Amino acid sequence: MTDDLTVYGVDAEINDAKAELAELEQRVISGDNKVTPSMLGKIREKLEFLGLRRKAAENIERDRLEKQRQCDIEAWQSDRREFLNSDFRPLQEAYAAVVTASGVLISLAEERERKRLLLEDRGRKLGQDLGFVTEGWDPKQTLEMAANEGASGYAKDFGFGAAKRIHLQHRVEELTAASPIRAKEGHDQRVSAAIAALNARIAEQYEGETAGEG
Structure with missing residues (x-):
């Protein structure tokens, strides 16, 4: 669910995928014939997909911060009205x-x-x-x-x-x-x-x- 999507969580997935891709690439360099192009392709596709997911997470985080900011503004305006209307x-x-x-x-x-x-x-x-x-x-x-x-x-x-x-x-x-x-x-x-x-x-x-x- 998008509600559970966070920048921190997506970054953790990206780091894991990068580590997996680096390992597969090193295996190829070391002469491991068991690593196929499709295996590398899947990891790269996953990283591309996770990049999009990170943008989505950034949008969610930005919306959350804006909602919190609006709540803070409303609370401040309420406190300001109470202060201005208080008995002097x-x-x-x-x-x-x-x-x-x-x-x-x-x-x-x-x-x-x-x-x-x-x-x-x-x-x-x-x-x-x-x-x-x-x-x-x-x-x-x-x-x-x-x-x-x-x-x-x-x-x-x-x-x-x-x-x-x-x-x-x-x-x-x-x-x-x-x-x-x-x-x-x-x-x-x-x-x-x-x-x-x-x-x-x-x-x-x-x-x-x-x-x-x-």
Whole structure:
């Protein structure tokens, strides 16, 4: 059956026939009178026939690959439609929350830095020990530090002054006691929980909107 025809299978038959023909030809060269022209002719005819069979196998293989390609294209188009039609709101809301939180963080850091500079100036004029007052809170650097920790799950510069004091106590304990991998696991768990809560809230809002339309 043509369905069972493969290039690999036909090539195996061709190799066997070529080996058989080479053996018969060598026998003739060696003076073996038992080898007849018809014996050689049959092998050569078989090789010619197998050559046609190989072309048929190539056509079958090409058709199979094209069918598989069409299936892959249809699957990709289906996934693409699903992606384009998926709800974009979780990402939009998360982005909006980060934008707002970034603004809050910058504003608070700027205010703290303003107060720090005033205290530092007053302390110097009074000849006082400034202590931690000399530790600056660059707003952009603080935001960058938060973004890096959010992406990596770990505070690379943790343990050095402001970088340590910016964290809540539970995060300080987590970063102090755990390895970077374990600290990241805790961070990832909180992120996953936050995403689940966000998706649940959006789904609840969507149900309320559709119920209102009905």
